[in-house]
Amino acid sequence: MRIAIFGGDGFIGWPTTLHLSNLGHSVTVVDNLSRRWIDTELGVQSLTPMDSIQERQRIWKSESGQDIGFQLINIATEYERLKTWLGEWQPDAIIHLAQQRAAPYSMKSDRHKVYTVDNNTSATHNLLAAVVELNLDAHILHMGTMGVYGYSTVGAAIPEGYLSVDVTLNDNSKAEQEILYPVNPGSIYHMTKCLDQLLFQFYAKNDGLRITDLHQGIVWGTHTDQTHRHEQLINRFDYDGDYGTVLNRFLIQAAVGFPLTVHGTGGQTRAFIHIQDSVRCIEIALDNPPESGDRPKIFNQMTETHRVRDLAELVAELIGGEVAYLPNPRKEAEENDLVVRNDQFLELGLQPITLREGLLNELIDVARRYQHRIDRSRIPCTSAWTKELAKDVVGRVESGIDFRRFRSG
Amino acid sequence: MRIAIFGGDGFIGWPTTLHLSNLGHSVTVVDNLSRRWIDTELGVQSLTPMDSIQERQRIWKSESGQDIGFQLINIATEYERLKTWLGEWQPDAIIHLAQQRAAPYSMKSDRHKVYTVDNNTSATHNLLAAVVELNLDAHILHMGTMGVYGYSTVGAAIPEGYLSVDVTLNDNSKAEQEILYPVNPGSIYHMTKCLDQLLFQFYAKNDGLRITDLHQGIVWGTHTDQTHRHEQLINRFDYDGDYGTVLNRFLIQAAVGFPLTVHGTGGQTRAFIHIQDSVRCIEIALDNPPESGDRPKIFNQMTETHRVRDLAELVAELIGGEVAYLPNPRKEAEENDLVVRNDQFLELGLQPITLREGLLNELIDVARRYQHRIDRSRIPCTSAWTKELAKDVVGRVESGIDFRRFRSG
Numbered sequence: 001m002r003i004a005i006f007g008g009d010g011f012i013g014w015p016t017t018l019h020l021s022n023l024g025h026s027v028t029v030v031d032n033l034s035r036r037w038i039d040t041e042l043g044v045q046s047l048t049p050m051d052s053i054q055e056r057q058r059i060w061k062s063e064s065g066q067d068i069g070f071q072l073i074n075i076a077t078e079y080e081r082l083k084t085w086l087g088e089w090q091p092d093a094i095i096h097l098a099q100q101r102a103a104p105y106s107m108k109s110d111r112h113k114v115y116t117v118d119n120n121t122s123a124t125h126n127l128l129a130a131v132v133e134l135n136l137d138a139h140i141l142h143m144g145t146m147g148v149y150g151y152s153t154v155g156a157a158i159p160e161g162y163l164s165v166d167v168t169l170n171d172n173s174k175a176e177q178e179i180l181y182p183v184n185p186g187s188i189y190h191m192t193k194c195l196d197q198l199l200f201q202f203y204a205k206n207d208g209l210r211i212t213d214l215h216q217g218i219v220w221g222t223h224t225d226q227t228h229r230h231e232q233l234i235n236r237f238d239y240d241g242d243y244g245t246v247l248n249r250f251l252i253q254a255a256v257g258f259p260l261t262v263h264g265t266g267g268q269t270r271a272f273i274h275i276q277d278s279v280r281c282i283e284i285a286l287d288n289p290p291e292s293g294d295r296p297k298i299f300n301q302m303t304e305t306h307r308v309r310d311l312a313e314l315v316a317e318l319i320g321g322e323v324a325y326l327p328n329p330r331k332e333a334e335e336n337d338l339v340v341r342n343d344q345f346l347e348l349g350l351q352p353i354t355l356r357e358g359l360l361n362e363l364i365d366v367a368r369r370y371q372h373r374i375d376r377s378r379i380p381c382t383s384a385w386t387k388e389l390a391k392d393v394v395g396r397v398e399s400g401i402d403f404r405r406f407r408s409g
Numbered sequence: 410m411r412i413a414i415f416g417g418d419g420f421i422g423w424p425t426t427l428h429l430s431n432l433g434h435s436v437t438v439v440d441n442l443s444r445r446w447i448d449t450e451l452g453v454q455s456l457t458p459m460d461s462i463q464e465r466q467r468i469w470k471s472e473s474g475q476d477i478g479f480q481l482i483n484i485a486t487e488y489e490r491l492k493t494w495l496g497e498w499q500p501d502a503i504i505h506l507a508q509q510r511a512a513p514y515s516m517k518s519d520r521h522k523v524y525t526v527d528n529n530t531s532a533t534h535n536l537l538a539a540v541v542e543l544n545l546d547a548h549i550l551h552m553g554t555m556g557v558y559g560y561s562t563v564g565a566a567i568p569e570g571y572l573s574v575d576v577t578l579n580d581n582s583k584a585e586q587e588i589l590y591p592v593n594p595g596s597i598y599h600m601t602k603c604l605d606q607l608l609f610q611f612y613a614k615n616d617g618l619r620i621t622d623l624h625q626g627i628v629w630g631t632h633t634d635q636t637h638r639h640e641q642l643i644n645r646f647d648y649d650g651d652y653g654t655v656l657n658r659f660l661i662q663a664a665v666g667f668p669l670t671v672h673g674t675g676g677q678t679r680a681f682i683h684i685q686d687s688v689r690c691i692e693i694a695l696d697n698p699p700e701s702g703d704r705p706k707i708f709n710q711m712t713e714t715h716r717v718r719d720l721a722e723l724v725a726e727l728i729g730g731e732v733a734y735l736p737n738p739r740k741e742a743e744e745n746d747l748v749v750r751n752d753q754f755l756e757l758g759l760q761p762i763t764l765r766e767g768l769l770n771e772l773i774d775v776a777r778r779y780q781h782r783i784d785r786s787r788i789p790c791t792s793a794w795t796k797e798l799a800k801d802v803v804g805r806v807e808s809g810i811d812f813r814r815f816r817s818g
Contacts, residue, residue: 079519079523083519109542110488110492110538110539110541110542113534113538114488114531114534114535114538117530117531117534117608118527118530118531118534121526121527121530121604122523122526122527125522125523125526125527126523129519129522129523130519132519133518133519135796154576154578154584154586155578155579155580155584156576156577156578156579156584157579163576164577165574165575165576165586165588166574166575166583167563167565167572167574168565168573169563169564169565170564170565170566170748171564174575175563175564175565177563177574177591179574179591180591182586182588182589182591183607183610185607185611188611191607191608191611194607195530195604195607195608198592198594198600198603198604198607199526199600199604201592202594202597202600205740206740206794206795207795331615339579385615386615386616387544
């Protein structure tokens with residue numbers, strides 16, 4: 001299959017690119033390299049040393065014999081270049097990961113909010129408009145998020161995208177309808193993924209586009225079978241307060257003797273998936289496209305749920321370390337339950353990698369190996385959801401830990 | 410009250426500006442004059458001769474003694490200028506009409522789709538982000554559309570924004586939830602108004618913004634009490650296939666002896682409101698803002714529903730003329746019922762102007778007075794929802810009428 005990977009230089013994109021190339025697909029990365037620019041903006045870097053995309057292409061070629069294409073296109077702002085390239089390359093599938101993907105970054109300032117909405121919405125819409133204009137019969141797979149559902153506890157399992165509800169009719173009888181799950185995003189970033197859903201709904205209905213939306217949980221891990229193959233194929237590993245995700249951050253914190261930072265009570269329950277499963281899910285979804293005329297196909301791309309404080313305590317117990325309870329810069333429920341349906345991927349053969357599989361130690365090894373690259377002052381989460389919450393973010397003493405001393409490293 | 414009217418140079422914006430200025434409010438129009446540029450792009454013009462916004466300011470001052478401010482800002486692309494001006498002027502209310510508002514224009518080509526999504530989404534989001542950043546306690550009133558609900562017939566009245574549904578819980582009991590009405594937009598334009606709803610939901614929840622969303626029906630008429638007061642205060646009146654709306658178009662067609670063009674069976678039922686009621690509704694909504702912390706307040710801003718073919722036949726009977734049934738360039742249900750709740754405005758004192766009130770003749774007078782300005786070739790609707798539908802749009806003979814002869818005037 002000819003597969004275009006939009007955002008193929010990123011944390012999910014790069015291992016996806018290798019995984020699909022390894023399966024024999026003809027793969028081209030389309031990326032504006034914005035994630036590297038954001039590293040520069042924030043003055044942080046991946047824990048793991050990343051080579052340029054061009055160098056990665058060269059190494060993969062020498063390792064596997066396979067070519068990976070690369071197109072430097074900003075799909076959010078360069079509509080005509082995007083359309084021209086799609087028309088020339090005629091992919092069978094387009095994997096769309098080309099969006100700003102960090103909730104804290106999206107809430108950093110008004111500039112970051114504006115950037116995230118403009119970038120993410122235009123990126124998705126430009127892709128859809130171009131595919132229609134070119135009359136391209138490509139399967140579009142989009143990386144969504146479990147966060148579109150929100151984390152309010154209603155006592156019902158979260159279905160895969162569509163919720164069955166009863167509506168009261170004029171004659172007082174009830175009629176069952178299946179609707180897009182009512183969204184309740186927790187950040188500007190999450191909200192953009194809700195906007196995407198409406199774009200997909202429209203283009204599937206009006207133009208018969210074949211669209212799959214993958215509502216992914218929090219990804220942990222860094223290696224896949226392919227990123228292991230050469231040191232220069234290594235994946236990025238974010239540990240900073242904006243881009244680092246919770247479990248990976250706990251492991252790094254434990255590895256380098258930094259307190260495990262839990263925000264609020266840690267009663268937030270979230271969905272998780274290992275990055276190896278993430279790329280495998282993308283492969284499975286690629287093999288099972290919807291038909292033209294179908295509504296967008298939605299998968300919940302996650303394998304297990306955990307409460308944040310339980311994770312922190314598990315890591316502290318396994319690796320050692322102290323758990324620090326800090327003020328929460330996010331506006332969110334202190335505690336929530338979460339029951340998620342993920343039947344579709346399980347039925348299609350996914351064998352989940354869970355936390356018990358021992359891959360935690362692999363991450364600890366990565367963290368220890370590259371710990372000299374860690375700037376401890378960048379570990380705390382400092383992006384707050386409102387100006388009111390921002391007042392509490394820095395310098396509070398919690399659980400006997402003076403948070404300030406961790407800022408200067 | 411200090412009121413900023415974003416899009417105050419447009420079809421709803423201008424009479425709203427005059428209406429609120431007439432009530433004694435301090436009013437400033439913020440507009441990029443894009444609607445005038447689109448006239449230029451399409452090579453069409455308002456049936457009524459419109460003066461520049463600056464000339465309109467001058468005439469209104471001499472008529473009423475009131476000043477109307479004007480700021481030339483593109484709120485979708487000039488975030489910093491928008492924020493600076495809002496910070497300086499500190500409005501108590503912001504009426505947001507600054508979006509591309511024609512469904513056919515939004516479907517004309519991929520360029521028009523991209524423009525409509527980028528422009529409308531960024532406009533709304535920039536406004537919200539700036540109000541939060543400035544900590545401005547302004548009531549935001551947005552012009553939405555009845556089209557967010559879609560026109561599928563489910564046998565239930567359309568509520569004002571929020572739908573009560575029963576959800577089945579894990580223990581098989583049912584729980585009632587009130588959700589944002591599941592959207593089903595019929596065009597890119599309508600879709601952008603659905604995206605807006607999610608932006609409003611987020612900013613009301615996260616930042617306590619006070620937001621009112623007015624889901625308006627199809628507006629008919631052109632005059633309000635204030636636009637009547639001087640020939641140079643006249644409102645724009647669109648008759649072309651992209652920006653003209655159905656009832657106004659029938660009246661113009663009847664006035665100039667053009668067939669009354671019904672697309673499809675004319676079985677589409679739509680909601681309507683007279684422009685005088687539209688500005689009155691905005692006044693009522695201004696006087697009844699939500700509280701900070703409330704979800705967005707949603708009104709259905711319409712007064713009656715009609716089936717399109719019934720309207721055509723009513724106009725043909727009253728004024729004379731032939732009804733022409735033409736292929737439908739839109740992808741939509743041929744027939745639908747529509748029952749809409751609009752209790753809130755009625756309870757707050759709206760006295761609806763209905764078609765029976767005799768204002769149809771006023772419009773016929775306007776059409777006859779300016780009929781020398783009509784380019785008959787611009788009357789047909791030529792923007793199609795898909796390339797397949799586009800094939801049928803022009804040159805079909807229906808009901809004994811050769812549509813082509815109306816194209817050359």
